[in-house]
Amino acid sequence: MKIGQATIKDIARELNVSSSTVSRALKDYPGISDETKRKVKEVAEKLNYRPNAIALSLRKSRSFTIGVIIPEVVHFFFSTVISGIEEVASSRGYNVILSQTNESLTREKSSIDTMLSNQIDGFLVSFSKETTDFEHFSRLLDHGYPIIFFDRVPNIPHSINVMVDDYHGAYNATSHLISQGYNRIVHLAGPKNLSISKERERGYRDALTNHGIPIDPTLIIECAYGTSDEGFKITEKLFKEQKEKPDGIFANNDIAAAGAILACKSLGYSVPDDVGVVGFSNWQFCSMIEPTLSSVSQPGFKMGSKATELLLDLIEKKLDPDTITEPIVLETELLIRNSSVK
Amino acid sequence: MKIGQATIKDIARELNVSSSTVSRALKDYPGISDETKRKVKEVAEKLNYRPNAIALSLRKSRSFTIGVIIPEVVHFFFSTVISGIEEVASSRGYNVILSQTNESLTREKSSIDTMLSNQIDGFLVSFSKETTDFEHFSRLLDHGYPIIFFDRVPNIPHSINVMVDDYHGAYNATSHLISQGYNRIVHLAGPKNLSISKERERGYRDALTNHGIPIDPTLIIECAYGTSDEGFKITEKLFKEQKEKPDGIFANNDIAAAGAILACKSLGYSVPDDVGVVGFSNWQFCSMIEPTLSSVSQPGFKMGSKATELLLDLIEKKLDPDTITEPIVLETELLIRNSSVK
DNA sequence: ATCGTCAACGCAAACGATTGCAATAAAAAT
DNA sequence: ATTTTTATTGCAATCGTTTGCGTTGACGAT
Incomplete structure (x- = not known):
């Protein structure tokens, strides 16, 4: 049944050491003998050990997951943005959890709620057409919760906006x-x-x-x-x-x-x-x-990747939100084809 | 900083009861006085309590999250499928975490790995063009791990496949x-x-x-x-x-x-x-x-919703995988327009 | 006065990993 | 031989929630 994912305890039991030792050995902490490290890593390999990200999240209050709230997925521009988001997130070791609102404010709010209880590290949002009141966002912003808005951006204090020109x-x-x-x-x-x-x-x-x-x-x-x-x-x-x-x-x-x-x-x-x-x-x-x-x-892909970079920097405290007061504006490009040339 | 999400302990402290009581009161367990239940719920409301899904996942070894592995997002058909997936998943209380492989086998494998360590409840996959060996899937299937393949489906034992005709x-x-x-x-x-x-x-x-x-x-x-x-x-x-x-x-x-x-x-x-x-x-x-x-x-949306329903039934043990031996085949429809009519 | 019953609640372990603070033993210094 | 140092490891608490079992006190019955 259960894929019997090996835990740190399994490794510890196998070697008759404590879980603390295993944990430290796996991360090459000083103060663990090379001999022990070797053995621990060997057994970890053998048991195909994978750290339990959930346990880690609980301990660190960090999930290494970002939430994306988007009006619709079946949309050339938005799907391109998602692509950019996914690219940067995965290269920096983050997961992307996705919710499409179908342009409904109710779903927008409930998505935020469930994501919050999933200890999402931050949000990337493009809000719905129904959204005219931004209180559900500003409440989070006031608490210092990391949010980056893209494309459809609000005009509220402290929001960081990435938009096209x-x-x-x-x-x-x-x-x-x-x-x-x-x-x-x-x-x-x-x-x-x-x-x-x-x-x-x-x-x-x-x-x-x-x-x-x-x-x-x-x-x-x-x-x-x-x-x-x-x-x-x-x-x-x-x-x-x-x-x-x-x-x-x-x-x-x-x-x-x-x-x-x-x-x-x-x-x-x-x-x-x-x-x-x-x-x-x-x-x-x-x-x-x-x-x-x-x-x-x-520049959809660019928008997604840029927004994600900002968000992750924010999350990892490499960036102080207060230093960003102006929206990030990405240039557009006019592609002239036959429909407009006499 | 921290959005100070209230925990069960906060409620307990406020009312001078134990966390067990709070937990039970919130879920209307018998053996808790109505008075206490009322007060607990009141305080929970006041503190805007949201259960910590991470802690729940850890306790139950269930994350209420499904992983979607897909070749690319910027694709009409696939994005439509995602839309169907998202719809069913969210209506049944599940989160969707998304990974696009960009048709790379390496990314396919690593995505699976990180999702596994995130205690994903099950997978929905359409594999990459590079994938010719399915060992990384069959290993999971052998352990009884819930997986549904859609559109691009493998021919391996125990796989449940949803495809179009x-x-x-x-x-x-x-x-x-x-x-x-x-x-x-x-x-x-x-x-x-x-x-x-x-x-x-x-x-x-x-x-x-x-x-x-x-x-x-x-x-x-x-x-x-x-x-x-x-x-x-x-x-x-x-x-x-x-x-x-x-x-x-x-x-x-x-x-x-x-x-x-x-x-x-x-x-x-x-x-x-x-x-x-x-x-x-x-x-x-x-x-x-x-x-x-x-x-x-x-039928992209249908494919996404059908596959997700199957997966969630599998996860919730409402469905025995062994009863499904044939692929689920969804009908196509020929839409005749001008390009093919003399 | 004693016992049993029952309602109402608390204790503590568990999920898996991390980490500050010992603890232990062996080696080095005196 | 005694003390100090150093290397290596273990204990236990912690993150937030659930849950089996034990505890407490009130109450009625004897």
């Missing part, structure tokens, strides 16, 4: 459309309570303004779900209603952008000849669709 | 192409050491044979990496070399299929008029590319 990403994307000669540009925006959505919209607005193009509020529409269908329907409706046809679309995300392209085609508009389109996130499919979709690439 | 998925896809009038059909195959690749190829072969079409080995080519680029290059090369042009492509995966479509277009062939294409996995982008890509949909 959504503003400039959006600004560049919009400017690019303008420079290509599009000037009646739609913005398919994201959920209003996420700061990333706001930043992207701000980038869009500033780009227009700085290029002398007036902002038309009827061209800014919220795509709350960010699905292809939603993008399709909103675009279709918009193009039918507007007297003066738009000729550009800057979407908050690639999926909505893809939906928008389909809508344009179905309405008989050519992309990029009649309408230029740029998305956000650079999903894998961007280079596979027709026309290939220009997009703002977010 | 790759054979029929491939068979149907190929038959569909044939019925559409394509008859010189290429197969972009997967890595040869994975049984899923073999099954898909077998489905392809049988479909041809049963429809009276001879099998041409030069039309079966391994796409070991499954990238879009690889699919593009292999297809380009193939079409240039073959005297008698192929008119159909059944790809082992969608990404390669997408690459193949691009290659066809660049060579001046129309999809679906000149060449019909069907992929595998039904990635999100299938309905966003031009033409929309027909694909065999695998």
Whole structure:
């Protein structure tokens, strides 16, 4: 049944020594004879001894495990972030325990609770779309509990935030459309309570303004779900209603952008000849669709690895949280493909 | 510093009772007066008491955590499976700890080791492309350690396997192409050491044979990496070399299929008029590319949830492993889109 | 007054590993 | 020969919780 994992006691019994001796021998403490060390290690090998991490955690109040709270796993950007997290964590000897909230605040809170009782060493979180009150986080922060927020970050005291430069990403994307000669540009925006959505919209607005193009509020529409269908329907409706046809679309995300392209085609508009389109996130499919979709690439892997490095430094006290007052901002890159070049 | 998580002892001290009493009161054991129970619960609430899962694990030799070993996270199918796993696990009170092997056998083994020392209650594994020897798994199985394999499953004694019906998925896809009038059909195959690749190829072969079409080995080519680029290059090369042009492509995966479509277009062939294409996995982008890509949909979420249910039943002894001798096979569904309909 | 019964609770060991503080014996110094 | 030093090891507490068993005192019955 039980895989009979050998314990320190088994080794001790086999050699007629105490468990303290075994423990010390295994870690090459001074004050243990070489002879004993040799024998202990030999038996440990023979019994295929593996230290019981649970017992260690209890003793040290450290679990060497970090908790990741993420809205959804089936998502190109988030899964890429996870990949970065996993990479750094495992190379530094930490486990990753994962919980997806499915954008539900209730699950977010309960995940935090169970992780806390599992003595997680720290959190990496990107909160849900439902989360508007951050008390459940600030309570932890106030106690000095290590948390790093990434991508979707809150504006609360002491939080350490890792984010991408959504503003400039959006600004560049919009400017690019303008420079290509599009000037009646739609913005398919994201959920209003996420700061990333706001930043992207701000980038869009500033780009227009700085290029002398007036902002038309009827061209800014919220795509709350960010699905292809939603993008399709909103675009279709918009193009039918507007007297003066738009000729550009800057979407908050690639999926909505893809939906928008389909809508344009179905309405008989050519992309990029009649309408230029740029998305956000650079999903894998961007280079596979027709026309290939220009997009703002977010450094997902980098974000995951950077956030994890910060968290582990925090946990291991190599980093004083108070020294970080500004968010860590990672650069985006505008990848120009066919959808936005006349 | 420490988030001062209250322990049972804190409650005990506050009420001048022993920790045993507190423990029992909290779990409504008989032999504790209602008065005491009330007070204990009150104080527990006040101190925001959360049982220490680590201590519990140590005591019970159970961690209520399952380990997931997966080749990569940034993958539509696998991330969908994870989603299913997470769903069931969390609803049944288990944590999920995740490790991606990046297709490396070494990492696969070391992940298993660290998870073992973390007293994981059981494993959910889809092994790496490098894994050809399964001794590190069978050793665990022999000890009765709960493991469920999914998607990429081994052929070893006592293993419980959850897989999709790759054979029929491939068979149907190929038959569909044939019925559409394509008859010189290429197969972009997967890595040869994975049984899923073999099954898909077998489905392809049988479909041809049963429809009276001879099998041409030069039309079966391994796409070991499954990238879009690889699919593009292999297809380009193939079409240039073959005297008698192929008119159909059944790809082992969608990404390669997408690459193949691009290659066809660049060579001046129309999809679906000149060449019909069907992929595998039904990635999100299938309905966003031009033409929309027909694909065999695998029930990823279902696979994750089913595998997890089995594992937890195994762990909780609601299920005797010996009663399961056949693999659990989940049905696929052929989604016909524009890439394969003339 | 004595005994048994029962409700209500505490003691202490256990899970596996670590670690400060002895303890022991042998070797060295006096 | 006696004391001091040094090398090597063991004891026991600790982390937080559970649980078998023992203890305590009140109460009714005799």
